[in-house]
Amino acid sequence: MSEKEVSVRGMPKCGRFWKTPKTKFSSMNKTKGLKLSFERKQKLREDIKKTRELSRALINERNAENEARKERRRENIKRRAENQRKSEIVQVIKNPAKIKRMRKKAMRQIEKRDTLNIK
Numbered sequence: 001m002s003e004k005e006v007s008v009r010g011m012p013k014c015g016r017f018w019k020t021p022k023t024k025f026s027s028m029n030k031t032k033g034l035k036l037s038f039e040r041k042q043k044l045r046e047d048i049k050k051t052r053e054l055s056r057a058l059i060n061e062r063n064a065e066n067e068a069r070k071e072r073r074r075e076n077i078k079r080r081a082e083n084q085r086k087s088e089i090v091q092v093i094k095n096p097a098k099i100k101r102m103r104k105k106a107m108r109q110i111e112k113r114d115t116l117n118i119k
Contacts, residue, residue, distance in 0.1 A: 012019055036044070090113070093099060099107065 009021060011017060093110070099110070102110075
């Protein structure tokens with residue numbers, strides 16, 4: 001038998017003789033790819049490995065910089081909050097009856113704090 005068996009086909013049912021019979025994509029002839037020598041394959045593998053390591057190192061460096069920036073920002077926010085707490089003027093309400101006499105606006109501004117840390 002020949003490589004590709006050609007079936008004899010008659011006239012198409014629709015009568016359009018110019019139509020070519022459709023073939024499935026999977027039945028197409030597949031060519032064998034380019035064959036590389038072993039040394040060339042090894043060189044390509046090494047190049048790919050080097051580029052991956054380099055890109056990984058760059059990504060790790062960038063991530064470390066971002067983490068350092070985030071950590072510095074967190075510390076700054078924490079320090080700013082502490083400084084704001086230190087600079088606030090605090091008045092201790094010792095008489096609870098005074099709270100009942102307060103206006104609503106003043107009552108909204110009341111905050112419960114730890115009284116031991118007040119200097």
